[in-house]
Amino acid sequence: MKSRLLALICSSVRKCVENGLIPPVDTSRIEVEVPANPDHGDYATNAAMALAREAKQNPRKIAEALQRHFHDPEGLVASISIAGPGFMNFVISNRFWLQILQDILEAGADFGKLSVGRGKKVQVEFVSANPTGPLHIGHARGAVVGDALSNLLQTAGFAVSKEYYINDAGNQMNNLGRSVLCRYRELLGETIAFPENGYRGDYIRDIAADIVKKDGNRYLTANEDETIQAFNALAGGIILEEIKQDLKDFGVVFDEYFSEKTLYENNGVLSLLDQLRKQGFIYSDGETLWFKTTDFGDEKDRVVIRKNGDPTYFAADIAYHQNKFSRGFDLLVDIWGADHHGYMARLWAAVQALGHNKDDLRIVLVQLVNLLRAGEPVAMSTRSGEFVTLREVLDEVGKDAARYNFLMRRSDSHLDFDLEVAKKQSNENPVYYVQYAHARICSIMRMAAERGVQLPDPRQTDTGLLSEPEERTLIKMMARYPEMLEGAVLSLEVHRVTFYLNELAGLLHGYYNKYKVITDDAGLTAARLVLMQAVRVVLANALCILGVDAPEKM
RNA sequence: GCGCCUGUAGCUCAGCUGGAUAGAGCAUCAGACUACGAAUCUGGGGGCCGUAGGUUCGAAUCCUACCAGGCGCGCCA
The missing domain is CATH 3.30.1360.70 (Arginyl tRNA synthetase N-terminal domain)
Structure with missing residues (x-):
C-alpha cells in the first residue's frame, strides 16, 4: 500500500x-x-x-x-x-482496504512474504559457543535473535542458511581435555592439582566417569598429550550433542555446524595469509605477521601470526569468512555478544581486503542478559561452573515464554530477564497476551462452527459491513504488516515484529470486548468472521517468525 | 587516556532512520463477566526525551562539548 x-x-x-x-x-x-x-x-x-x-x-x-x-x-x-x-x-479508498482481507485469507501462511531478498543467499552465523560446556542464559538470547532473524530473512525472500561455528582449534579445547583428564585421574584414586583455567562444572566429572566405565584405567599410562587430544575430541563431541539437543528444544535448528579445525586442513589458513601478503595487506616485522587493518579504518594493525608461530583467532576468522563467501553467500550476518564490538573494525577490514564490500557483512550485537529471580539478581560465574543453563531456563519457563522475552527489546539494549515473571501465567507476561488473542479467535471459530456457521468465502462476503472504527483500525493495522516486516528486515531488528504483535493483539482484545462477532445478523456475522480469520492469520504468521507457538487453546 | 553503546513516565522499554499534540506494558487509582474464554477490556493520574549549544520549514532522532552508566582497547577466543 x-x-x-x-x-x-x-x-x-x-x-x-x-x-x-x-x-x-x-x-x-x-x-x-x-x-x-x-x-x-x-x-x-x-x-x-x-x-x-x-x-x-x-x-x-x-x-x-x-x-x-x-x-x-x-x-x-x-x-x-x-x-x-x-x-x-x-x-x-475503502475498497482497497477491504481487498486486504481477501488477500490475507487467500495467501494464508504466505501473507507477509516479501520479495526484497530476491532469492539472494544469506548466511546467519550465531551461538558459535565453544563446546566446552552447556549453553547458558547468555547464549540463549543470541540463539533466539539469530533464529528469529533467520526466519524474518526467509520471509523476506532470502535463501537463508543458519550456521554454528565450532571454535574447536584453540586453547579452550585443550583446557577441556585437561579438565576431563584431571577428573578421570581423581576418579581412579589419584589426587592432582586442577588446571588453572580448567572447567569445574559437574558435567566434566560425568564425562570422566563415562570414560572410566567404558575404557577403565588405560589412559593413566598413555601418552598425556595424546590423551588430552583424545579427551578434547571425545568431550567436545559429547557436549556438542547436548548443545544441539538443548537448542532443538529451544526451537533452534542449524543447517550447518562448521568446525574451525577444518580451516587448517590443506594449509588453508596459511595459504590465504600468503595470498593476502602478496596483495600487500600483510607484512612482517621479523617476528610476527601483521594485517594492515588500519588501511580500512581500524585503530591499529592486528597480529595474524604470533611470535611463537601460531596463527591468531583473527587469522582463522579471516579464513572462515573467506570460506563463507566462497560458498556463494551474497550476504553474511554475524551475531555477536556486545562485548565483542571492538572486533568489528578488524573483521570489516578483512572482508574488504578479501574483495567484498563492508556491507556484505552485517554484524548484529546482542547485549548481555541480566538474570533476575523475583527482582533479585541471580549470581553467575562461568569459571566456577555455576551458571544458569539454557536447559534450566527451558525447563522452568518454557520455550515460548523464554523466546518471547528475549525478543521484546532491541537486541543491543540490556535485558532484564526475570525467571519468576517469565513463568507466571499472568498479565505481567506479554507472551500470553499475544497467544491469548490467537486462542481467542480460534475459540470464536469453534463457537461459530457449533452454531452451524462456517467460515465464509471472503469473495462472497460483504465486508463493506465492517464499518465500525475499530474494524477499520484492525484492517489498516494488518495492511501495514508487510511494511513493518520490510523495515525490520532492512534494519535487522526482529523486535519490531514483537511490538507489532503486541499492538495487533491489543486491538483484537479491545474489539472483542466491545463487539460480538457472532450475532443474529448473518451478513454481519460473516463479515466479522472474515475479519477475525484475517487477524488470526497475521498473528500466526508473525508468531511463526518469532518461533513462538500460536495455540488454538490455552 | 582513546573508541563503541546507552541515558525517554515511579520501573522496564518502544518511537517506523528528520515529521504534526512524545507512546506501550508493569505498578497505582476508579470501573466492566446472567457475556463468542476476565490470561481480557474501559478510564484517570504520571514527562525540561541526561545537560548546554548548533544544523533547518521542523530535532527524542543529525553535529559538537560536557555529565552519568556499561563495554572494549591481548601475540585470549
Whole structure:
C-alpha cells in the first residue's frame, strides 16, 4: 500500500517537472508514512517539504501542484488534503482496504512474504559457543535473535542458511581435555592439582566417569598429550550433542555446524595469509605477521601470526569468512555478544581486503542478559561452573515464554530477564497476551462452527459491513504488516515484529470486548468472521517468525 | 587516556532512520463477566526525551562539548 502510494507521488513529481512547475529534483528524500494522528488520514508524505529547498519554492505551493497533477487511474486514493507546513495527507479508498482481507485469507501462511531478498543467499552465523560446556542464559538470547532473524530473512525472500561455528582449534579445547583428564585421574584414586583455567562444572566429572566405565584405567599410562587430544575430541563431541539437543528444544535448528579445525586442513589458513601478503595487506616485522587493518579504518594493525608461530583467532576468522563467501553467500550476518564490538573494525577490514564490500557483512550485537529471580539478581560465574543453563531456563519457563522475552527489546539494549515473571501465567507476561488473542479467535471459530456457521468465502462476503472504527483500525493495522516486516528486515531488528504483535493483539482484545462477532445478523456475522480469520492469520504468521507457538487453546 | 553503546513516565522499554499534540506494558487509582474464554477490556493520574549549544520549514532522532552508566582497547577466543 505504502509503496504503491509512493510510486503515484513520484510520478506526480515527474509530471510537475515536465510542466516546468518545479526544477528537476531528487525524489529519494520523499517518504510515505503513517501519521501518528489518524485524523490526518491513512498515509502522509513529506514530499513537498523535502523538495522545497531544492526547488526554492514554498512547500505548500509545491503540495498544491503535486495534488493537481496527481494521477490515480485505479482510484487508490479517496482524498488528498494539505496541512501544516506542507504535508500531504491521503485517505485510501475503502475498497482497497477491504481487498486486504481477501488477500490475507487467500495467501494464508504466505501473507507477509516479501520479495526484497530476491532469492539472494544469506548466511546467519550465531551461538558459535565453544563446546566446552552447556549453553547458558547468555547464549540463549543470541540463539533466539539469530533464529528469529533467520526466519524474518526467509520471509523476506532470502535463501537463508543458519550456521554454528565450532571454535574447536584453540586453547579452550585443550583446557577441556585437561579438565576431563584431571577428573578421570581423581576418579581412579589419584589426587592432582586442577588446571588453572580448567572447567569445574559437574558435567566434566560425568564425562570422566563415562570414560572410566567404558575404557577403565588405560589412559593413566598413555601418552598425556595424546590423551588430552583424545579427551578434547571425545568431550567436545559429547557436549556438542547436548548443545544441539538443548537448542532443538529451544526451537533452534542449524543447517550447518562448521568446525574451525577444518580451516587448517590443506594449509588453508596459511595459504590465504600468503595470498593476502602478496596483495600487500600483510607484512612482517621479523617476528610476527601483521594485517594492515588500519588501511580500512581500524585503530591499529592486528597480529595474524604470533611470535611463537601460531596463527591468531583473527587469522582463522579471516579464513572462515573467506570460506563463507566462497560458498556463494551474497550476504553474511554475524551475531555477536556486545562485548565483542571492538572486533568489528578488524573483521570489516578483512572482508574488504578479501574483495567484498563492508556491507556484505552485517554484524548484529546482542547485549548481555541480566538474570533476575523475583527482582533479585541471580549470581553467575562461568569459571566456577555455576551458571544458569539454557536447559534450566527451558525447563522452568518454557520455550515460548523464554523466546518471547528475549525478543521484546532491541537486541543491543540490556535485558532484564526475570525467571519468576517469565513463568507466571499472568498479565505481567506479554507472551500470553499475544497467544491469548490467537486462542481467542480460534475459540470464536469453534463457537461459530457449533452454531452451524462456517467460515465464509471472503469473495462472497460483504465486508463493506465492517464499518465500525475499530474494524477499520484492525484492517489498516494488518495492511501495514508487510511494511513493518520490510523495515525490520532492512534494519535487522526482529523486535519490531514483537511490538507489532503486541499492538495487533491489543486491538483484537479491545474489539472483542466491545463487539460480538457472532450475532443474529448473518451478513454481519460473516463479515466479522472474515475479519477475525484475517487477524488470526497475521498473528500466526508473525508468531511463526518469532518461533513462538500460536495455540488454538490455552 | 582513546573508541563503541546507552541515558525517554515511579520501573522496564518502544518511537517506523528528520515529521504534526512524545507512546506501550508493569505498578497505582476508579470501573466492566446472567457475556463468542476476565490470561481480557474501559478510564484517570504520571514527562525540561541526561545537560548546554548548533544544523533547518521542523530535532527524542543529525553535529559538537560536557555529565552519568556499561563495554572494549591481548601475540585470549
